[in-house]
Each structure stands twice: as structure tokens, then as C-alpha cells.
Amino acid sequence: MWGYDPGQHSRVPLLDALEAGPDGRAPRPKTAPRRPGLVPAHPDLAASRIPDDLVADCLLAWAGEWSKGYVVVDTHPGANPLTDGAMQAADLVVVPVILAAREMDALEGMLADYVAYRLLLVPNMVPGVPNRRFVERLARSAGTTPVAPPISEHRWLRRRLRRAAVTLELNPGARLKAAADEFQRVAVTVGEILGH
Ligand SMILES: Nc1ncnc2c1ncn2[C@@H]1O[C@H](COP(=O)(O)OP(=O)(O)OP(=O)(O)O)[C@@H](O)[C@H]1O
Numbered sequence: 156m157w158g159y160d161p162g163q164h165s166r167v168p169l170l171d172a173l174e175a176g177p178d179g180r181a182p183r184p185k186t187a188p189r190r191p192g193l194v195p196a197h198p199d200l201a202a203s204r205i206p207d208d209l210v211a212d213c214l215l216a217w218a219g220e221w222s223k224g225y226v227v228v229d230t231h232p233g234a235n236p237l238t239d240g241a242m243q244a245a246d247l248v249v250v251p252v253i254l255a256a257r258e259m260d261a262l263e264g265m266l267a268d269y270v271a272y273r274l275l276l277v278p279n280m281v282p283g284v285p286n287r288r289f290v291e292r293l294a295r296s297a298g299t300t301p302v303a304p305p306i307s308e309h310r311w312l313r314r315r316l317r318r319a320a321v322t323l324e325l326n327p328g329a330r331l332k333a334a335a336d337e338f339q340r341v342a343v344t345v346g347e348i349l350g351h
């Protein structure tokens with residue numbers, strides 16, 4: 156989605172850096188205007204069998220080297236060493252939540268599995284008139300886990316081809332700005348929880 160096609164590159168800097176370990180060099184993020192710095196993933200990572208504690212140690216070392224305010228790790232769903240390692244290293248695990256039956260079942264399973272982690276639930280793709288039953292179920296399931304302000308369903312987002320971050324557009328129209336404001340509110344919530 157950020158314009159990185161793994162098929163066009165022979166080297167995999169993220170995999171090289173993980174194999175070098177936490178004492179090696181951090182992979183250098185690719186930068187482009189109005190996009191976050193990006194260290195791309197690659198299909199080979201899934202087969203690499205890098206253990207979760209090595210992933211966690213590397214991320215912590217790299218975060219120090221990058222010295223940005225935040226490092227965001229966009230993970231694959233389900234239990235796997237890459238996701239587990241990222242969750243171990245994370246100050247906060249941001250979990251998108253869809254207000255629908257099967258998704259809520261999955262969320263409740265996840266909350267039970269990850270009681271030891273600091274989580275933030277973010278309702279996403281919330282329709283204009285949310286289903287009250289699911290809103291109430293989310294409040295019940297969340298218990299003491301914080302819930303961020305919701306992100307609405309923005310149908311145009313699915314068709315958007317521009318690679319600028321929604322929050323970094325220079326001249327956003329009204330609907331883009333509405334979405335950007337929602338994402339910004341989630342970011343503010345993250346900052347509040349982390350005391351930034
Ligand atoms: N709030 C929203 N409103 C409308 N569409 C959305 C919203 N959030 C995400 N989408 C769309 O849903 C699709 C999947 O979203 P996203 O990539 O965030 O999910 P994902 O679970 O991380 O998927 P993947 O497994 O591909 O990484 C995308 O096409 C995205 O544009």
C-alpha cells in the first residue's frame with residue numbers, strides 16, 4: 156500500500172537485520188514525502204523462523220537507534236513469532252475491532268490470551284448508526300482495557316490509490332479531513348496512555 160513491491164527487490168533489509176541480531180545495524184527506513192518512514196516486510200520473513208525473543212530484542216535496539224517518538228509494527232494476525240516478538244517489545248498493542256459477531260468472538264478470545272499485555276482497542280469501520288448490541292458487548296468485553304475513539308467506515312478509503320498518509324495530506328478535502336481527524340484522535344489517545 157505504501158508502494159513497495161517485494162518482487163522488485165532482491166535484498167530483504169529487514170530479514171538481514173534480524174539475522175544480524177540486536178548488536179547489528181538497524182535497517183534504514185525508506186522515506187518519502189507525506190509517508191511514514193518504512194522498513195518493508197517481505198514474504199520470506201514468514202519462512203525465516205526467527206524466534207520471537209530475537210525479534211523483540213532487535214526491535215528494542217532499533218527503536219533506540221532510530222530515536223523517533225514512536226515505532227509502529229504492523230503485524231500479521233494470529234500467533235506467529237514475528238507478531239509475538241513485536242507484542243513483547245511493544246509499550247502498547249493497538250487492536251482494531253470490528254463491531255460484528257464473529258469479530259467480537261475473536262476479540263474476546265484474544266483478550267483472554269493476552270491479559271498480560273497493555274492493549275488499546277480501536278473500533279474501526281463503524282457505520283453511521285452503530286449496532287447498539289455490539290457497542291454494549293464491546294464495553295462489556297473490554298472491561299478495564301481502554302477503548303479509543305472510533306474510526307468510521309469511510310467507503311472511499313478502500314478505493315484510494317494515493318500513497319500519502321491520510322493524516323499528512325497538504326490540502327485535504329472535507330471527507331479526507333474527517334477521516335484524518337479520527338485517526339489523529341486515536342494517536343492522541345495512544346499518547347495519553349503512554350504519557351507522551
Ligand atoms: N475505517 C475504514 N473505512 C473504510 N475502509 C477501511 C477502513 N479501515 C480499513 N479499511 C479498508 O479495509 C481494507 C483492509 O484494511 P487493513 O489493510 O487496515 O486491514 P488488515 O487487516 O491490516 O489487512 P491485511 O491483512 O491486508 O494487512 C483496506 O482496503 C482498507 O482500505
Ligand SMILES: [Mg+2]
Nearest residue numbers: 229230231232
Ligand atoms: Mg494489515
